[in-house]
Amino acid sequence: MGTWDFRIVMLDWPVLLQATGHTLLLCAVALLIGVPLGLVLTILRRFGPAPVRSLTIAVVEFLRVSAPVVLIIWFYFAFPILTGINVDAFTAGALAVGVQASAFFSEICRAGINAVDPGQVEAAKAIGMRTGTLMGHIVLPQALRHMIPVMVSLVAEIVKATSLVAVIGYGELSYAASRIAADTYRPVESYTVVAVIYFVLIFSISRFAALLERRLARRA
């Protein structure tokens, strides 16, 4: 059995750096899709007419129980046939991860809004506030305090989910790991280095979430 030798793998540092960039870019675009779409889902679920609300609940539940791999494959292989729009691996991956994130994000919003004491809403209504003002000035500022740490944790989950975009051959970190392992015949070092990069990314995000949670809890 060979000894550990990271030199050969580290010679591929430009590939690793680029793949890390690709992973972060995927996360960023997935968030850009997921957050606005999640807000739309939250609003539809809260203020839409009854059939729209039921439909929104069904969509959110469907997305929450879907396996990310399945959504990624669907967006890459099925979505172009259905819509006639050609998507590359990056777009399909970002869409799949982003659309699923929107469901998780809308659940976070709902939980955050529900966590606000109903007395606050009643009090605001009693002094004649309109729904928009009530949400903007009373409910959302308080809900955000509950939501922010959970949202940061969601980002960590998104980083994990983007690793699965390797299934359609997009060159993010886990795909790079397989490529470097094949090129260098050093699977131990390749997968270990990539695991460490992921750990640094995800662990920093989790720590940041925990820090925010403590900060915001203290202020409450």
Place this chain on the structure above:
Amino acid sequence: MEYRWNFGFLWDNAGFILTGLGNTFMLAGLCMALGLLAGSVLTLMRIGRLMPLRLLAAGFVGLFRNTPPLVQLLWLYYALPMLTGAQLTSFMAALVAFSLYLAAYLSEIFRSGIAGVDRGQWEAASAIGMRWWGQLRYIIVPQMLPRMLPALVSQSIDAVKLTSIAALLPYMEFVYNVKIVADQNYRPLEAYSALAIGFALILIPLVLAAGWLERRVAGGPAGR
């Protein structure tokens, strides 16, 4: 040109697809069982009094929660054999990787379950002369279990979702078998749409159970 939908080939390959689905459930069930076992051990290590064990368990949980399950799986499947000389089958690699991943999450659930039981319960049990193990077994666990159930059910939903990652090795579970059928019949739209909907449908019983348990726990005599 109008697209002609055709789902017939899925019906023709139903046996093959259902075999994959069976493998999915088998893998998920075994992972969940092993995960519960390993998660309990981890929790005992973390609440125990031995500092080295506590650090070891905390390190393990931190490592597995903060790396993608795919990378853990690839590491076990491609890197471990180079170190040990023994190649795991794709089933074994998936079983070990996902059990450990689930164990890390389950031990967090157990730990917060234990933290949710009032400190005074331990003290009272200790005051009537119960040993630590007895306190845990007869006083703490029975109180934390009902409150943990919704989280445990949603963790088993995650277990089923996790197994789909094994398709990348490949392990012949639901997703992989549907992919083969899609490739052979050149019908990705029908195959993957059916897969996406089918995957969600098979989890509906678990989703409903989680919701029901949550409402029961929230409204039950145990209080919030």
